[in-house]
Amino acid sequence: MSDFDGLFRAAGVTGWLHAADLDTGREVGHGSDEPVPTASVFKVPLLVELCRQADAGLLDPASRVTVGAAERAFGPTGVSVMLDDVTMSLRDLAYLMIAVSDNTAADVLAGVVGLDAVNAMLAGFGLHGTHVAHTTRGLYQSMADDIGHGWPYLDVEEIARLRVLDPRHTNRSTPRETAALFGLIWRDEAASAESCAWMRTVLNLQVWPHRLASGFPYDDVEVSGKTGTLPTLRNEAGVVEYPDGGRYAVAVFTRSFSPAVNQPRADAVIGTAARMAVDHLRR
């Protein structure tokens, strides 16, 4: 299906994609096994491990933690931009981590759950191409170390030096494995059925309309997912649910030719490509 190539190129990006019908197992892909940096999509395995530790009685998701004003990670949403101490339950932090990609919430949860535990969970599911090496603070620190200054990164040569864009040195996955992780959540296999139901609710509350959801502009189609963004990199993975019960896990990863931060066409092609893949699966 080289149609994907043309679609991505017309939007100024290179893209990799995998889509799977959650009930029949039919698949379609474009570079499905390409190692890709996940950026904030890594917050999904973190969410899964949080739920599994709650299921195992290792932590209480309703227990409250205080995030001091000085403990904020870089980020434009949620607790990351709040000025004062915040006291919130672990599961509410998880909601912010998914719904608005709150970096501070993610780092607090990573501290509670432990990245080693997240990686052990991924290995346990056989997702050996998926690995979480850094918290969001680690991702931004790595960029500052590579370039010597903070965001924004707009110089093409500087961007070429960023280790966060090299899957060997950062949080990574493949389109196939990321779609598989969503399949586990939607089939109640990632954690307890109760926890999986809550994860689906939270993933369905994500606020961004510009990527995956933009490809399915229908009131009777549900789109749940999690985005990921770094310089030139735009991702989203999630599940699309049709009114006839069809459910499709889709993971789309892109790199843009231009370093411009605001590229609506590059965001939208994630939805267009996902739509093309789902159409193919429904034929």
Added chain:
Amino acid sequence: MDLVRHLRYFIVVAEELHFGNAAIRLGIAQPPLSQRIKRLEQELGVRLFDRSARQVRLTGAGRLLLTEAREIVIRVDRLHELARHGEDSVLKVGVPPDLAAAVIAALVAGFRETRPEVRLAPAEIWTADQVAALTDGTIDVGIVRHPVTAPGLHFGRLLTQSQGVLLAADHPLARGGELHLADLAGQELLLPPREGEPGLYAEVLVECRRHGYVPAQVHEGAGLGLVLAGAAVAFGPREEVPGLAWRPLLGSPIALRFSTAWRAATDAVTGFSAVAVRTLKERAGMADEGATPARRVSRRPGSLA
């Protein structure tokens, strides 16, 4: 010993304060350069450089003699210059082939007013070829685009020219006010040839990319035929060309930098340089280089999540 040649070596070493760098600039190996400086020191009976430390420094005598050495070299160059041109002299000038005809005409007229005894002979040459032509003496002075680097060349005042977009009059983007570079997505781009304008070519494409415009194809050339045909867009100053529309670029992201360039300064060269600065400002929409305003990058939450 050829004293003038030795003085030229002395001047370059004094400017670089590094024998290796000076040798590269002069296009000779380092050992013979060191030997020649030693011979000059013997000839003059003074030490010019202090090489005792790990760095090269001018001695007091060296500093004193440097000014004189420069004077001597300039006068010798003038002597050769005058001998070459005689009384009825010609100033050979390089101009970018895509400089508007009206601007070239104004340059010729303006120079004739100030120096009626010197005839101006303009040749259309791209920047990279002008550098070569200045070095081998084919032209005396040029109008070049920056960035350009060439050892031994001197540059006049840096001028900038803000670029807009030239498109076919019936192009869908031709109506309206300003354009943003990102609006050009999908358009093919016409640029001056990469070999002739390597600095401009690279800089403009980087700026386009940074602003979200990655041309599907870049055509190289000076003629606007492709633009007239609606097959490509080009950057340029505001220009009235039948069949073409010009639209300003939002935020002035593309500004070309020009200056005059020469190797040996003669009265005619300095005179032309002054006329060129004035003419380019009055007729080609150029301005003195100011501090470029920092570009704002909008941090919309969804673009970072």
